[in-house]
Amino acid sequence: MTVRSVRVKAARRLTRRAERMSGGLFLAEGPQAVREALGVEGCVVEVFATEEAGDRHGDLLRSAAAVGVDWHLADEAAVASLADTRSPQGLVAVCHVVDVRLDGLDWSRVALVAVCANVRDPGNAGTVVRCADAAGADAVVLAGNSVDAYNGKAVRASAGSLFHLPVVVEPSVEETLASLKGHGLVVLAADGAGTTSLDDLPAELLCSRTAWLFGNEAWGLPADIAAAADQVVRVPIYGRAESLNLATAAAICLYRSAREQRRRARDEAVTRPEG
Numbered sequence: 639m640t641v642r643s644v645r646v647k648a649a650r651r652l653t654r655r656a657e658r659m660s661g662g663l664f665l666a667e668g669p670q671a672v673r674e675a676l677g678v679e680g681c682v683v684e685v686f687a688t689e690e691a692g693d694r695h696g697d698l699l700r701s702a703a704a705v706g707v708d709w710h711l712a713d714e715a716a717v718a719s720l721a722d723t724r725s726p727q728g729l730v731a732v733c734h735v736v737d738v739r740l741d742g743l744d745w746s747r748v749a750l751v752a753v754c755a756n757v758r759d760p761g762n763a764g765t766v767v768r769c770a771d772a773a774g775a776d777a778v779v780l781a782g783n784s785v786d787a788y789n790g791k792a793v794r795a796s797a798g799s800l801f802h803l804p805v806v807v808e809p810s811v812e813e814t815l816a817s818l819k820g821h822g823l824v825v826l827a828a829d830g831a832g833t834t835s836l837d838d839l840p841a842e843l844l845c846s847r848t849a850w851l852f853g854n855e856a857w858g859l860p861a862d863i864a865a866a867a868d869q870v871v872r873v874p875i876y877g878r879a880e881s882l883n884l885a886t887a888a889a890i891c892l893y894r895s896a897r898e899q900r901r902r903a904r905d906e907a908v909t910r911p912e913g
Contacts, residue, residue, distance in 0.1 A: 641719050645686075646720070652664055653720070664788035666793055667730050669695050672695075672731045684709075685707060686720060686729075686732075691729045721790075740806045740808055748821070750895055751778070751848070751849040752767075752770040753851045755852065757784045757852065758784070759884075762795075762883070763785045763789075764797075765796070774896050775803065775892055780805065812863070825866070826849070827851040827863075828851065833872075836890070836891065841901075852887065
């Protein structure tokens with residue numbers, strides 16, 4: 639296939655957000671993303687690959703064949719036209735969107751959630767998804783005017799984690815927080831101006847079912863949104879750095895909650911009577 643091929647042209651339209659939204663499809667670039675996408679039943683529509691990439695990633699070709707996904711050999715220019723990186727890896731999949739509704743989560747199994755409120759940088763959003771996945775969180779919510787979850791940079795920054803845990807897209811931050819609270823989660827807002835240090839949060843609170851709220855990279859959390867949280871928490875800085883970027887702060891907060899939740903689960907398992 640070449641850049642003029644009908645299927646390549648159709649796939650290239652998905653580099654535009656409006657086309658992704660109307661078609662319910664997006665592009666996942668690179669072997670890691672394609673591998674994880676193929677692991678989700680019915681997610682991948684088709685794969686475009688250069689001959690060199692096909693030879694290098696024969697396992698993915700076989701995985702695609704096993705689930706009936708078409709594997710199209712295309713020249714380098716055609717595959718590069720679907721990528722948004724300077725050094726394309728020769729492999730791009732067309733995928734169905736994977737986000738779910740907030741009310742579609744299994745709330746009996748939700749203990750840790752990351753909420754991005756009006757987060758605009760796709761690299762940050764994708765990295766938060768990756769951090770949440772690594773910390774064992776149960777969902778990520780992109781709320782308000784947050785970046786498109788299927789922006790090429792966001793998908794790439796998630797490093798495949800987009801396909802591992804529920805990602806929710808909600809237009810209202812306020813309604814998202816109200817829903818989380820209604821399902822029994824404590825909302826902790828991470829903000830550099832927080833009155834409480836993360837170090838000072840009691841283990842009992844961190845063991846709770848928790849939603850961590852993270853704001854926009856440039857201006858943080860508006861006062862009205864921060865006020866809707868149960869507590870506004872700052873990550874302590876021991877050195878001379880002015881601040882932490884959003885994704886780094888998110889990783890610290892999520893792992894702190896995950897550690898305490900896992901510790902409590904281990905303690906309960908030890909003390910639970912047999913039978």
